[in-house]
Amino acid sequence: MEKQKTTLTFYGGVNEIGGNKILLEDKKVRVFFDFGQSFNMGTDFFTGWLNPRQINGLGDYFEFDLLPKIKGIYSEKQLTFTDLPYTKPEIDAVFLSHAHTDHIGHTKFLDEKIPIHCGYGTKIFIKSMEETSSLKLGEHPYKTFRTGDKIEIGHLVVEPVHVDHSIPAAYGFIVHTSEGTIVYTGDLRAHGPRKEMTKEFAEKAYGSEPIAMISEGTRMVEEERRQNYSELEVKKLSNEIVSATKKIVFVTHYGRDTDRFRTFYNVAKNNDRKIVISTKTAHLLSRLVQDKRLHLPDPLKDENILVYYKRKKTGSFLETDYYVWERRFMEKMVNHEFVRKHQSEIVMDLDFYQFTELIDIKPAPDSHFIHSMSEPYSEEDIEDEVMHNWLDHFKIKFQQLHASGHMSRQQLTDLINYIKPKKIFPVHTEHPELFRAVNKNVHLVKPREEYTI
Ligand SMILES: [Zn+2]
Numbered sequence: 001m002e003k004q005k006t007t008l009t010f011y012g013g014v015n016e017i018g019g020n021k022i023l024l025e026d027k028k029v030r031v032f033f034d035f036g037q038s039f040n041m042g043t044d045f046f047t048g049w050l051n052p053r054q055i056n057g058l059g060d061y062f063e064f065d066l067l068p069k070i071k072g073i074y075s076e077k078q079l080t081f082t083d084l085p086y087t088k089p090e091i092d093a094v095f096l097s098h099a100h101t102d103h104i105g106h107t108k109f110l111d112e113k114i115p116i117h118c119g120y121g122t123k124i125f126i127k128s129m130e131e132t133s134s135l136k137l138g139e140h141p142y143k144t145f146r147t148g149d150k151i152e153i154g155h156l157v158v159e160p161v162h163v164d165h166s167i168p169a170a171y172g173f174i175v176h177t178s179e180g181t182i183v184y185t186g187d188l189r190a191h192g193p194r195k196e197m198t199k200e201f202a203e204k205a206y207g208s209e210p211i212a213m214i215s216e217g218t219r220m221v222e223e224e225r226r227q228n229y230s231e232l233e234v235k236k237l238s239n240e241i242v243s244a245t246k247k248i249v250f251v252t253h254y255g256r257d258t259d260r261f262r263t264f265y266n267v268a269k270n271n272d273r274k275i276v277i278s279t280k281t282a283h284l285l286s287r288l289v290q291d292k293r294l295h296l297p298d299p300l301k302d303e304n305i306l307v308y309y310k311r312k313k314t315g316s317f318l319e320t321d322y323y324v325w326e327r328r329f330m331e332k333m334v335n336h337e338f339v340r341k342h343q344s345e346i347v348m349d350l351d352f353y354q355f356t357e358l359i360d361i362k363p364a365p366d367s368h369f370i371h372s373m374s375e376p377y378s379e380e381d382i383e384d385e386v387m388h389n390w391l392d393h394f395k396i397k398f399q400q401l402h403a404s405g406h407m408s409r410q411q412l413t414d415l416i417n418y419i420k421p422k423k424i425f426p427v428h429t430e431h432p433e434l435f436r437a438v439n440k441n442v443h444l445v446k447p448r449e450e451y452t453i
Contacts, residue, residue, distance in 0.1 A: 003025050003026070003027055003028075005179075005452045005453070006024075006025065006026045006027075006177050006178060006179040006452070006453040007024075007025045007026075007450045007451060007452050007453065008022060008023065008024055008025075008182075008212075008214070008425060008450070008451045008453065009022075009023040009025070009448060009449065009450045009451070010022055010023075010425070010427060010445050010447060010448070010449075011023060011067075011068050011070075011447065011448055012036060012038055012041075012106075012447075013034070013036070013038070013102075013427040013428050014427065014445050014446065014447040015429075015430060015432065015447075016038050016039070016040060016428075016430065017039065017102075017218050017428055017429065017430060018036060018037075018038050018039050018100075018101075018102025018103070018428060019036045019037060019038025019039070019041060019102055020033070020034035020035075020036045020097075020102065020103055020427055020428055021034060021035050021036065021106070022034060022184070022214060022427065024156075024175065024177070024182065026155075026156055026177040026178055026179070027154070027155065027178055028154055029092055029153055029154040029155065029156045030090060030091050030092055031091070031092055031093050031094070031095065031153055031156065031158070032073075032091060032093075032094040032095070033094075033095050033097070033173060033184050033214075034094075034095070034096060034097055034103040034104070034186075035094055035096070035103075035104065035105075035106045035107045035110060036100070036101065036102040036103040036104060036105050036106060037101055037102060037105025037106045038102060039102060041066055042061075042064060042066045044064070045064050052066075056081050057077060057078035057079065057080055057081055057082065057109075058074060058078045058079060058082050058084075058109055059081040059082050061109075062082050062083075062084070067106070067109065068448055069082075069084050071084065071085075071087045071090065072087050072088065072089055072090025072091060072111075073089065073090065073091050073110060073111060073114070074086075074109050074110065074111060075109065075110060075111045075112055075138065076111070078108075078109050088113075089111045089113050089114050091110075091111075091114050092114075092115075092153050092154065093114065093115050093116075093117055093151075093153050094107065094110065094114055094115070094116045094117065095116075095117045095118070095151075095158060095160075095173060096116060096117070096118040096119075096122055097170060097171050097172065097173070097184070097186030097187065098119070098122060098165055098167050098169060098170035098171065098186060098187060099118075099121075099122045099125035099126055099129075099167055099169065099256065100167060100187070100256075102428075103186070103187070104118075104122075104126065104137065107137050107138070107140065108135075108136065108137045108138050110138070110140065112138055112139050112140055112141075113141075114140070114141075115140070115141045115142075115143055116140045116141065116142050116143070117142075117143045117144075117145055117151060117158070117160075118142060118143075118144060118145070118169075119144065119145060119146065119160065119162075119169035119170070119171055120144040120145070120146055120169065120291060121168050121169025121288070121291050121294065122144075122169045123142050123144050124169075124287050124288055124290060124291060125167070125169065125256060125284070125288075126142075127287065128283055128284045128287045128288075131283065131325050132279075132280050132283050132284075132323075132325055133280075145160050145171075146160075147160060147161050147162045147171070147197075147200075155178060156175065156176065156177060157175070157176040158173055158174075158175050158176075159173065159174040159175070159176070159204070160172075160173055161173070161174060161197075161200060161201040161204050161205075162194075162197040162200070162201065163185070163186060163187075163188040163197055163198045163201045164188060164189050164190070164192040164193070164194040164195050164196075164197045164198045165186070165187045165188055165189060165192070165405050165406075166187075166189070166192075166254065166257045166259065166260075166403075166404070166405025167254075167256050167257060167258070167405070168258055168259075168288070168291075168294050169291075170186055170187060170188065171186055172184060172185045172186045172188060172201045172205070173186070174204055174205055174208050174210075176208075177453070179211060179453050180209075180210070180211035180212075180453070181208040181209065181210045181211060182210060182211065182212045182213070182214065182453065183205045183208065183210040183212070183213045183214070183419065183421060184213075184214040185201075185213070185214065185215050185216050185415075186216065187216050187218070187405060187406060187428065188201070188216065188406070188407060189404065189405055189406050189407050189411075190407050190411045190415070191230045191231075191403065191404075191407075191408075191411070192230070192231055192259065192403065192405075193231050193232075193259050194259075202415055202418055202419060205419045206418055206419045206420065209420075210419065210420075210421040210422070211421070211422045211423065211453060212421055212422065212423040212424070212425060212453050213416070213419060213421035213423070213424050213425070214424075214425045214427055215412070215415075215416065215424055215425070215426055215427070215435070216406065216427060216428040216429065217412065217426045217427070217428060217429025217431065217432065217434070217435065218404075218405075218406040218407075218428055218429060219404065219406045219407060219408050219409055219412070220409050220412060220426070220429045220431050220432075220434045220435065221409065221430075221431055221434070222431070222434070224408065224409070226374065226375045227375070227400060227402070228402070228403065228404050228408070229401060229402065229403050230403050231259055231260075231263060231403045233401075233403070234260070234263055234372060234401045234402065234403050235263045235266065235267060237399075237401050238251070238263070238264065238267050238370055238372075238399075238401055239267045239270060239271070241368055241370065241399060242267050242268070242270075242271045242273065242347060242368075243270075243271050245366075245367075245368060246344045247343060247344065247363070247364050247366055247367040247368060248339070248343035248344070248346055248347075248348060248361075248363050248364070248367045248368070249273075249346075249347045249348070249367070249368040249369075249370065250347075250348050250349075250350040250363075250367070250368065250369045250370070250396070251264050251347060251348070251349055251350070251369075251370040251372055252349070252350055252351055252352060252369070252370070252371055252372060252373060253349075253372040253373055254373060255278075255280060255281060255284070255351070256284065257405075258284075258285075258288065258294065258296055260372055260403075261277075261281065261285075261296075261349075262296070264347055264349070264372075265297065265304065265305070267347065268304065268346075268347035269304050271347075272345070273345050273346055273347050274304055274305070274306050274345060274346055274347075275304060275305055275306070275346075275347050275348075275349070276306045276307070276308050276334060276339065276346055276347070276348040276349065277299065277305060277306070277307055277308065277349045278307070278308055278349060278351070278354070279307055279308070279309065279322070279325075279326040279329060281299075281349060282299040282305075282307045282328075282329045282332070283325055283326070283328075283329075285297065285298065285299045285305075286298065286299055286300060286328070286329075299329060299332060300328070300329065300331070300332065305332065306332055306333075306334045306338075306346075307329040307330075307332040307333055307334065308333075308334055308335070308339070308348070308349075308357075309322070309326075309330070309333045309334070309335055310335075310336075310354070310357060311335070311336070311360070317333070317335060336357060336360035336361050337360075339361050340360075340361050340362055343363065343364055343367070350369075352383065352387055355387070355390050358390065358394055363394055363396060365394075365395035366395060366396075366397060367394070367395075367396045367397070368396065368397050368399065369391055369396045369397065369398050369399065370399045370401050371387075371398065371399065371400050371401070371402070372401050372402050373402055374402060374404070375400060375402070409434070412438075413437075413438045416435075416438045416439055417438065421439070422441060423441045423442075423443060423453075424438075424439050424441065424442045424443065425442075425443050425445055425451070426442065426443075426444075426445065427445070432444050432445065
């Protein structure tokens with residue numbers, strides 16, 4: 001059915017950080033921008049080990065209205081046990097801004113006939129994630145793009161432009177509709193190692209004289225309480241820690257933040273230490289080296305990288321103890337005994353959920369742990385408490401060092417003032433009302449309501 005107006009409907013990412021699902025309808029064309037899973041979706045009904053059942057597909061989600069009942073978007077299999085009958089796809093395409101779960105997680109529910117457009121690097125992230133975890137997004141037809149491409153969906157033209165974020169291959173979009181241009185920021189920052197990319201996006205967005213801008217607002221807050229460094233500061237401060245100690249230094253960061261990986265890789269190298277990574281990180285790096293523009297080291301070839309193997313099955317580090325995808329890196333294998341003996345020569349990636357390895361590694365007292373992730377939102381965070389109990393038990397010193405993937409309130413204000421959109425639709429934020437201080441024409445979006453452009 002042809003629409004006479006151009007509309008936006010927000011099915012996720014409204015008054016929350018993450019879970020973006022933005023439907024753009026323009027005449028005959030219907031396109032989604034991102035189809036993410038929100039972080040707090042369903043937490044009123046599901047918690048811990050109480051999860052929606054995979055076997056029931058969308059059934060458990062529909063029960064609590066966690067996903068909208070829209071026809072022509074979901075896969076037939078996912079709808080089997082629901083009262084929403086399957087119909088042929090009524091969506092022309094889905095565009096993904098980047099590979100974070102809160103932007104791509106719910107594509108697993110989409111009809112496999114709907115093409116998914118994403119960055120070349122984003123597809124590598126998705127494939128690596130599917131190979132090394134239980135998360136499967138399904139057999140979608142992926143079409144990859146790079147900056148400079150113009151993708152035509154009917155009369156609609158979508159221009160992806162790279163931006164800097166805490167994962168490579170992140171994009172914003174400039175969308176040319178029949179009513180004028182709409183700009184979607186995706187997630188972005190202006191203080192990262194590739195801030196030039198964000199600048200390029202801003203320039204193109206400004207040049208397109210947008211009638212509307214869909215803007216993220218993660219750090220659009222009254223007062224920022226959490227500490228924030230630039231990537232360069234994280235590097236400098238962690239280098240100070242590593243260069244001043246003869247003890248082992250553990251670090252934890254978001255696995256797919258390859259800028260942070262590079263930071264610790266360089267810090268280790270500068271201090272004549274090796275970096276010890278997990279098999280999962282090794283797998284991801286071995287895939288990402290395909291994208292030459294990312295300039296990442298190959299874990300199989302780079303002598304500064306060692307791969308940590310946990311005790312599994314027989315406990316004798318036999319090849320057959322490990323998943324097939326893990327076996328490729330065994331020539332670079334180190335285990336707890338090696339790490340224990342070479343503590344002064346190592347910087348080790350150690351995720352919170354792998355802390356039991358500390359029991360085997362037996363770090364010397366006064367070793368270091370750099371927490372290079374967001375600080376917990378609440379002071380009663382249980383995992384945070386458990387983490388500190390472990391560190392105290394092993395007498396490990398804790399250091400918080402993180403650079404955010406998002407713009408500060410001031411940077412975002414500057415960006416909007418520069419781009420000068422006629423209207424703003426805030427998403428990916430808990431404080432859309434704060435955008436009013438920047439621009440008079442802000443729509444405080446309500447979920448699942450249609451807005452005419
Ligand atoms: Zn993100």
